[in-house]
Amino acid sequence: MYLSKLEERMLSGEFGEAVSRAMRVLVKFGDSVKAEKLIPITHAHISGISIFNIGDPGVSFIEDLTLRGAKFSVFTTANPYAAVNLDFNGLTFPQELRAKQGRINKALVSMGARAFTCAPYFIRRPELREHIAWAESSAVLYANSVCGALTNREGGPLALMEAIVGRAPYWGMHIPDNRAPEVLIKVPKPSSYLEAAVCGYLAGMLEPYRVPLISGLGLIPDDWVRAFLAGLGTSSQTPLAVIEGVSPEYREGLAAEVRDKVEVDRLEVMRFINENRCRVDDGETVYMFGCPHLSVKEMSEVIEKLMNTSKVIKHELWLVIGDYIRLGNELERKLLEKGVRILRNVCPVVTKLNMLGVGRVLTDSAKALHYMPKLAGVSTSLVSRFEVFKG
Numbered sequence: 001m002y003l004s005k006l007e008e009r010m011l012s013g014e015f016g017e018a019v020s021r022a023m024r025v026l027v028k029f030g031d032s033v034k035a036e037k038l039i040p041i042t043h044a045h046i047s048g049i050s051i052f053n054i055g056d057p058g059v060s061f062i063e064d065l066t067l068r069g070a071k072f073s074v075f076t077t078a079n080p081y082a083a084v085n086l087d088f089n090g091l092t093f094p095q096e097l098r099a100k101q102g103r104i105n106k107a108l109v110s111m112g113a114r115a116f117t118c119a120p121y122f123i124r125r126p127e128l129r130e131h132i133a134w135a136e137s138s139a140v141l142y143a144n145s146v147c148g149a150l151t152n153r154e155g156g157p158l159a160l161m162e163a164i165v166g167r168a169p170y171w172g173m174h175i176p177d178n179r180a181p182e183v184l185i186k187v188p189k190p191s192s193y194l195e196a197a198v199c200g201y202l203a204g205m206l207e208p209y210r211v212p213l214i215s216g217l218g219l220i221p222d223d224w225v226r227a228f229l230a231g232l233g234t235s236s237q238t239p240l241a242v243i244e245g246v247s248p249e250y251r252e253g254l255a256a257e258v259r260d261k262v263e264v265d266r267l268e269v270m271r272f273i274n275e276n277r278c279r280v281d282d283g284e285t286v287y288m289f290g291c292p293h294l295s296v297k298e299m300s301e302v303i304e305k306l307m308n309t310s311k312v313i314k315h316e317l318w319l320v321i322g323d324y325i326r327l328g329n330e331l332e333r334k335l336l337e338k339g340v341r342i343l344r345n346v347c348p349v350v351t352k353l354n355m356l357g358v359g360r361v362l363t364d365s366a367k368a369l370h371y372m373p374k375l376a377g378v379s380t381s382l383v384s385r386f387e388v389f390k391g
């Protein structure tokens with residue numbers, strides 16, 4: 001892989017041990033994917049920072065980087081961390097676990113991490129054709145497919161190295177010619193957030209590898225597009241979906257050029273939702289909305305609904321957001337009285353909720369439905385956002 005004079009100096013250690021180490025990783029990876037060079041990036045997003053996922057080796061790895069003087073050289077955000085400060089029915093996580101997650105967060109902040117969220121585009125929205133290096137599948141899909149930015153679907157450690165160096169190997173989605181759709185997926189127009197999430201998930205099951213051209217979504221709210229992409233990114237490997245009428249890559253006539261076609265049927269969507277509904281209702285159940293993290297608009301809608309009704313919520317309700325939403329203590333107190341808790345900067349999906357005695361999570365996220373049984377250790381079912389009231 002070609003390296004500029006400056007990059008050679010970075011590699012040789014002139015800019016410190018951490019930069020040299022990160023450069024070695026990028027060169028090795030770049031060579032393995034036959035990248036011709038490195039390309040400067042403007043925003044890195046790191047994933048995989050839950051103590052439950054990376055354990056002691058992860059803590060040591062990140063802390064070791066800070067000891068070697070690592071600093072992020074570009075704007076950098078990180079995924080939400082494990083919700084280790086959460087309590088449920090009087091149970092809490094062990095202090096040791098909380099301390100370890102705290103050490104991971106502290107190390108990332110000391111290197112320059114600006115926020116912990118899986119919606120980094122609410123912190124800094126990338127522009128058209130901007131080269132970035134993001135991990136977190138739902139954010140990568142949004143950046144490529146809606147913002148028109150250029151990023152591969154990075155692994156968490158690779159994105160960490162790219163944040164330090166401020167560069168990424170030039171391959172895959174960074175090259176405009178690689179961004180053409182290879183298969184047409186026709187989907188039914190969703191009529192809710194939940195349906196959009198399931199449509200995306202089923203589309204990804206049909207085509208797990210190729211870049212799809214998505215037709216039929218129609219004009220839906222941006223948050224439903226996010227739900228669709230989060231679902232798609234769960235069941236497929238694609239970093240980009242060219243969405244009719246939404247993606248900058250989309251142009252009229254493209255559908256005729258794509259030879260292979262598959263279709264998600266409306267009945268399949270409804271069947272999937274019905275099959276994944278919960279039929280048990282007990283005290284170990286919680287509602288969880290915000291996978292990916294809720295937008296300001298979604299949060300306003302949910303709060304308005306909650307505050308303007310005398311109806312009672314059936315189970316504790318968790319709303320998951322990033323620091324880009326400020327509510328004020330008074331509102332949070334009122335929400336708490338109604339059984340609503342605000343979970344900030346965390347990801348319940350990568351938190352072992354079974355350790356708190358949570359038995360069941362009801363959510364409108366296809367991504368959470370897929371991952372929570374394994375990662376959070378709880379059974380998970382689908383529910384729509386406004387079905388949370390008794391009676």
Ligand code: F3S
Nearest residue numbers: 118291292293347349
């Ligand atoms: Fe975000 Fe965690 Fe879901 S990172 S997209 S809340 S799995």
